[in-house]
Amino acid sequence: MKLDFTPEETAFRDEVRTFLKEALPEDLRRKMINRDHLTKEDTVRWQRILNARGWAVTHWPVEYGGQAWTPAQRYIFQEEMALAHAPEGSPFNVNMIGPVLCKFGTPAQKDRFLAVTANIDIWWCQGFSEPGAGSDLASLKTTAVRDGDHYVLNGQKIWTTQAQHADWMFGLFRTDSSGKKQQGITFLLLDMKTPGITVRPIETIDGEHDANEVFFDDVRVPVENVIGEEGRGWDVAKHLLGSERSGIARIGLSKERLSQLRALESRLAADGTLTDEEQRRLAHKLAEVEVELRALELTQLRVVAADAHGGGANAAASILKVKGTEMQQRMTELVAELAGPAGLAMPDHDHAPNDPDDGWIGAAAPFYFTMRKVSIFGGSNEVQKNIIAKTMLGL
Amino acid sequence: MDFDLNDEQKMLQETVTRFVAETYDFQKREHALRTPDGWSREAYAGLAEMGLLALPFAEEDGGFGGGGVEMMIVMEALGRGLMVEPYFATVVLAGGVLRHGASAQQRGDIVPGIAAGERILTLAHGEKGLPRHTLAARTTASASGDGWTLDGRKIAVLHGQSADTFIVSAITGEGLSLFLVDAAAAGVTVEGKRGYDGVPVATLALSGVNVPKDALIGATGQGEGILARVFEEATAALVAESVGAMAETFDVTVDYLKTRQQFGVAIGSFQALQHRAVEMxxxxxxxxxxxxxxxxxxxxxxxxxxxxxxxxxxQIGKSGRIIGQEAVQMHGAIGITAEYKVGHAFKRLTAIDALLGDRDWHLARLVEKRGVYPASA
Incomplete structure (x- = not known):
């Protein structure tokens, strides 16, 4: 047993660090530090810089542009990205539809979509949830009825993140309702410009517009856009939701937030905002949160090391989603506490840049509010616990 | 980065885990608790036979030179069995002082006896009216004739009633110093009690106890440095022991959830309990x-x-509390009876938090150091 990275891994870390230092545009870095709103163009610009280096879709198979990295390298890359304040690419492109196409796509689908997905020449959104199908996703009702060479879609999706930017959607649609609810679901790709699609914004509690409702009214989708087989979409969706566990706890992100908290601790102590007693209490809270972060980080590293041997079922892996999201939420909660009454004023709605010194104050509470979503999306933490109880504990 | 045990470590784990499972079940433990010693000489001899009592000592002292990982393996296994024998007191605490402070002569005199399971040593450091985990002491050692005279009172001395020799911390002109004190020396009074976790615990009174010159471990004033180092190793050992106790508690609880029937079904079918088991x-x-x-x-x-x-x-202070309390709660009334293992695990986890600095003590130390992560990270 040993904790240290190998010399090769340390050299890799330096290579990533050097690249990020040179390649990450300063304006993007500042925006990330100040918790400014990132535009679609910001995300696309950074993704293309990464893609030019061959590092946009590193966990895809090598023949589709991925890197033959070890789990430790993937962990290092992700941590360095977070510590360098680099934006994350589009998860829908990189972590969701990309791996699905690599595994289930036909040669024609791969040719058509993979390269443009990696480069965000097309921006994807995910059409899974419906008003009546959240945690119970398989009860989804939006129908796709076969009509010649097309499916005709009718119904509604909801919580569709960034649908307003999206060129294409991947989603789950009901092609058969005669059997078990997991059967008869088909995974489809559709062009968002197809007639009959209406996108309606949902404002969230952070004052932002990231989520949407998407309505389908006789939307015609070519049959060639089925991923896998008709009626087998549930298997595709399970693969999508189960991939990428090396980064699921997002330790790097929490470490970056921690360093922000440590900087704020010093600053607010120095400028007189915090009384001695408040400083004492804050220091205690930060120590508590660091202990748990360290435990989570080690647990993540155990999973990374196990994955290097082929992985498999691992009790440590199952806790990462739940504890990782709780940790991310705790960090934002602490920043919001520090902002205090000065943080009541919301940032400007025109997305003017936050003040470099005090921008964090206005951004703190909205960020805290919006981060409540991380324990809800992608399978709520309660659903995760149901899965762990069933698969790990046999209950 | 590598979290695998090597072949020797795997073998050690297999051997000690099997020993505990096969020879130290709950009934055996209960029986040991009711003997005059309050622990099992037979089980302790078994540990000696496997070489575990010699594990951390250097090869030149007759040991095996085992490190942190080997100690973790052993302590986790002992934790699973809730073993109350003086392994921690003698091998980890007193043995740690010997390894980090004692002369070759002293080690040569004592370590073979420890390794054979024939000698029981323990550390007597804590005192009433001082911070609960501190390097300070009020017990004094004054030079007298060719040796030292010790006066003072020590509390929470683990296995004090079975010890043939104490390692006593006392203040000299140069600061905290450590002394070997024979349990049979004049002026030594031991008042033994049974610990709530089953581990015997004693108060040691020293009244004008004369010890020879060579009873001093290291030099005068070196006690703080030696103890600080030993306490860190011993804390790592306790953390591993607690993981064993938590793992056993968790396994027993999940079994119970699968077998206990109420309202016509196994109670593990209830989501409220499933989620709490997952948190455990x-x-x-x-x-x-x-x-x-x-x-x-x-x-x-x-x-x-x-x-x-x-x-x-x-971390284990918090986790041990959650796991111990939840295990008792999910068992219901059987969890608070003395005849069932879970309550005893809960008590041992409680004791482990209290020993060598509880959660709050260690958080305070982290605050002092400005956190877990060094500033550069």
Missing amino acids: LMQLELSRSMAILAALSLDSDADQRSRNISAAKA
């Missing part, structure tokens, strides 16, 4: 990660070592 699993895995971190930190530089070990002890 998560606490167990976080703690296991920290036991590994603590074990692997023992050879790091002093600053990193103490940060990691405090973080580990703070």
Whole structure:
């Protein structure tokens, strides 16, 4: 047993660090530090810089542009990205539809979509949830009825993140309702410009517009856009939701937030905002949160090391989603506490840049509010616990 | 980065885990608790036979030179069995002082007896009216004739009633110093009690106890440095023991959820209990990660070592409390009876938090060091 990275891994870390230092545009870095709103163009610009280096879709198979990295390298890359304040690419492109196409796509689908997905020449959104199908996703009702060479879609999706930017959607649609609810679901790709699609914004509690409702009214989708087989979409969706566990706890992100908290601790102590007693209490809270972060980080590293041997079922892996999201939420909660009454004023709605010194104050509470979503999306933490109880504990 | 045990370590784990499972079940433990010693000489002899009592000592002293990982393996297994024998008191605490402070002559005199299971040593350091985990003491040692005279009173001395020799911390002109004190020496009074966790515990009164010159361990004034080092190793060992106790508690609880029937179904079919069992699993895995971190930190530089070990002890203080309380609650009334294992595990986990600095103590130390992570990270 040993904790240290190998010399090769340390050299890799330096290579990533050097690249990020040179390649990450300063304006993007500042925006990330100040918790400014990132535009679609910001995300696309950074993704293309990464893609030019061959590092946009590193966990895809090598023949589709991925890197033959070890789990430790993937962990290092992700941590360095977070510590360098680099934006994350589009998860829908990189972590969701990309791996699905690599595994289930036909040669024609791969040719058509993979390269443009990696480069965000097309921006994807995910059409899974419906008003009546959240945690119970398989009860989804939006129908796709076969009509010649097309499916005709009718119904509604909801919580569709960034649908307003999206060129294409991947989603789950009901092609058969005669059997078990997991059967008869088909995974489809559709062009968002197809007639009959209406996108309606949902404002969230952070004052932002990231989520949407998407309505389908006789939307015609070519049959060639089925991923896998008709009626087998549930298997595709399970693969999508189960991939990428090396980064699921997002330790790097929490470490970056921690360093922000440590900087704020010093600053607010120095400028007189915090009384001695408040400083004492804050220091205690930060120590508590660091202990748990360290435990989570080690647990993540155990999973990374196990994955290097082929992985498999691992009790440590199952806790990462739940504890990782709780940790991310705790960090934002602490920043919001520090902002205090000065943080009541919301940032400007025109997305003017936050003040470099005090921008964090206005951004703190909205960020805290919006981060409540991380324990809800992608399978709520309660659903995760149901899965762990069933698969790990046999209950 | 590598979290696998090597072949020798795997063999050690297999051997000691099997020994505990096959020879130290709950009934055996209960029986041991009712003997005059309050622990099993037979089980302790078994540990000696496997070489475990010699494990951490250097090869030149007749030991096996085992490090943090080997100690973690052994302590986790002892934790699973809730073993009450003086392994921690004699091998980890007193043995640690001998390894880090004693002369070759002293080690040569004592270590073989420890390794054979024939000698029981323990550390007598804590005192009433002082902070609960501190390097300070009020017991004094004054030079007298060719040796020293010790006066004072020590509390919470683990296995004090069985010890043939105490390692006593006392203040000399040069500061805290450590002395070997024969239990049979004139002026030594031991008042033994049974600990709530089953581990015997004693008060040691020293009234004008004369010890020879060579009873001093290291030089005068070196006590703080030696104890600080020993306490960190011993804390890592306790963290590993707690992981064993938590793992056993968790397994017993999950079994119970599958077998206990109420309202016509196994109670494990209730989601309220499933989610709480999952939280127990998560606490167990976080703690296991920290036991590994603590074990692997023992050879790091002093600053990193103490940060990691405090973080580990703070984590298991919280996790042990959650797992212990939840296990009792989910068992219902059977969980608070003396005839059932879970309540005893809960008590041992409570004792482990209290020993060598509880969660709050270690959090306070981390605050002093400005956190778990060094400033550059």
